[in-house]
Amino acid sequence: MAVRLQDVADYAGVSMKTVSNVVRDYPHVSPKMRERVQRAIDELGYRPNIMGRRLATGRTGLLALAFADVRIPYFAELAQVVANEAERRGYRVLLEQTEGTLEGERAVVSASESGLVDGMVIQPSVMNSTELAQSRTDIPIVVLGENAAPLTLDSVMVDNVEAARVATRHVLAHGRRRIAFAGHEETGTTRTSTLRIAGYQQALEEAGIIPDPHLLIPSLAVTAANGARAVGAALDAGLRFDGLVCRDDLAAIGALRALEERGFRVPDDVVITGWDNTPMTEVTYPSLTSIAPDMRALASRALDMLFERIDGYDGMGRHELVPFSLVTRESAPAVE
The missing domain is CATH 1.10.260.40 (lambda repressor-like DNA-binding domains)
Incomplete structure (x- = not known):
């Protein structure tokens, strides 16, 4: 018993x-x-007993965190940081995977864990802001990521356009002029990819370089294996570049393998940057330069706003940016 x-x-x-x-x-x-x-x-x-706690205090002490896929390193790290931050505040976190589908996101925000959680943090991939705002009103929701956030909901994100400009400018500082972008979706480009490509393009134009659409290398899915196949196929088809800005670290890891297999040296022949600064970037060969979102600031600010909502704040949505940095390693060393 x-x-x-x-x-x-x-x-x-x-x-x-x-x-x-x-x-x-x-x-x-x-x-x-x-x-x-x-x-x-x-x-x-x-x-x-969760229900007993709710009856006694009006709260369950549980939060939901929803995102596409825990196998993606960025989301695994996000889950850990949010869980640690929530635990510090006396809360526990339930994880929800949406598989990055509209149906999955709708299910999570409309009914998932109904009655069990006091609030939700979600990083949607495809759900639009209007539907997100209308889908659930019984608990507070804070939105993470690059998708447009509803005016009535709080959101926290990194400035992806500026971060992509910083990464591309770093590659340019190495004297590279033919810079490719790899890892965006083959079809249905997400807002994340769109913003990162926009920042990449801006940096090229600021350097007096006309962006070449042939240097956009799409990938079938967000995995290192697909990144390797995409970059390898481009190289086999005769595409040449001396710099490579990758949408995420998985694409960059795949690119490292594709280049190595074909005899290209990094960073001598091709300078590469990744994105998310996941732990594996320190141990690839060569180690990866990567955009590093301030994950602790992201989690802390999201939970600050969520708990303010739980405590009764009912103002309009607050849309905030958190810092990022470029962590330089062997694939694109610091420029003196």
Whole structure:
């Protein structure tokens, strides 16, 4: 049978109210008493009842985090950072995968975990802002990412156009003039890719270079294997470039393999940049220069706004940018 609050109280020799105060992280509990109750909770394996907590406090202590695919390194890191930040605030996070489909995103924002969560953070891939704003009103929602956010919802993102300009300008600073862009979708280009290509194009034009559409190398899907196939096929077809700005780190890792297999040296023959600064960028050979979003700032600001909504703030949506940096490594070293 499930361990009850009363069982913990009896085991610890305290009142149910004291156990409840510890479970709810009530601040005015002595360290000695908190340790005593926590020991009883751990030894008995007590788990608070979510519905009971909602009835008692009006909250469940749970948040939902929704995104396309946990196998994508950026989203895996996002999940970890958001979960850690939520835990610091006394909350736990439920993960939802949408598979990057309209049906998946609709399901998550309309009914997923109904009654179990106090709020949701979502990074939509395809759902438009109007539908997102109208789809759910029972819990607060904060939007991450580059898709246009509803005027009524809060959103947090990185300036993708400016970040792509920074990456491309860094490649230009290496004296490269024939710079390709790799990793965007073959069909149905996402807003993320559109913004990053726009920043890449702006940097080229500022340098007096006319962007060449033949230097856009699309990929079938966001994986390193597809990135390798796409860049390899372009090289086999005779396309040549001396710089490569990649939509994400997976595309860049695939490009490294394709170039190595065909005898091109990085960075001597081709300078490469990635995007997201995922942990694997430090151990590729050569290691990857990459755009690094400030993930901690992203998670912290998103949860700040979400908890403000949970606490009753009902103003119009706040749309905010968080910082990014370019982390230089061997594939595109710092320029003196």
